Amino acid sequence: xxxxxxxxxxxxxxxxxxxxxxxxxxxxxxxxxxxxxxxxxxxxxxxxxxxxxxxxxxxxxxxxxxxxxxxxxxxxxxxxxxxxxxxxxxxxxxxxxxxxxxxxxxxxxxxxxxxxxxxxxxxxx
Numbered sequence: 001x002x003x004x005x006x007x008x009x010x011x012x013x014x015x016x017x018x019x020x021x022x023x024x025x026x027x028x029x030x031x032x033x034x035x036x037x038x039x040x041x042x043x044x045x046x047x048x049x050x051x052x053x054x055x056x057x058x059x060x061x062x063x064x065x066x067x068x069x070x071x072x073x074x075x076x077x078x079x080x081x082x083x084x085x086x087x088x089x090x091x092x093x094x095x096x097x098x099x100x101x102x103x104x105x106x107x108x109x110x111x112x113x114x115x116x117x118x119x120x121x122x123x124x125x
Contacts, residue, residue: 004096009119012086020081020119022096027077029053034079035099035107036070038092039118046092047107049081050099059105064090086123093118 008020020036028034035050049060049070058070069082079096097114099107109115 004114004116006094006096006116006119009094009121011122011124013125014087014123016086016123017082017084018086018121020083020094020096020121022079022081024077024079027074028072028079029074031098031110032101033099033104034072034096035109036079036081037095037097037107037109038090038121039095040089040092043092045095045109045115047099047109048094050105050107051079052104057105059107061107083121086121088123088125091121091123093120095119 003025005023031053033050033052036048037045038048039045048064049068051058051070051072067085072079095118098110100110
């Protein structure tokens with residue numbers, strides 16, 4: 001089963017930037033799309049952004065549109081999330097996972113078995 005290792009999280013001040021990386025254990029092109037998700041304390045997982053593995057179409061949640069950019073490098077089997085103009089409400093653990101084709105352009109995890117360790121993002125002054 002495809003597994004991911006998320007990295008790049010950290011603590012930044014409001015307005016700062018971070019770049020998250022998601023390294024896959026196998027070819028990401030084998031899956032329809034890969035998404036970034038986040039979970040804030042006491043809240044459900046939220047789909048943040050996702051990208052189609054083949055031609056690279058992207059989708060963003062309204063809360064991050066214009067601030068976050070998702071990209072991929074198929075040769076490295078890696079998906080990135082560039083996060084700019086970070087806000088305190090972006091604080092969460094961020095995860096990446098395959099997404100369900102039927103729900104596109106909404107980012108819905110393909111199966112809960114794909115949740116990994118995630119990477120913590122904290123935005124605070």
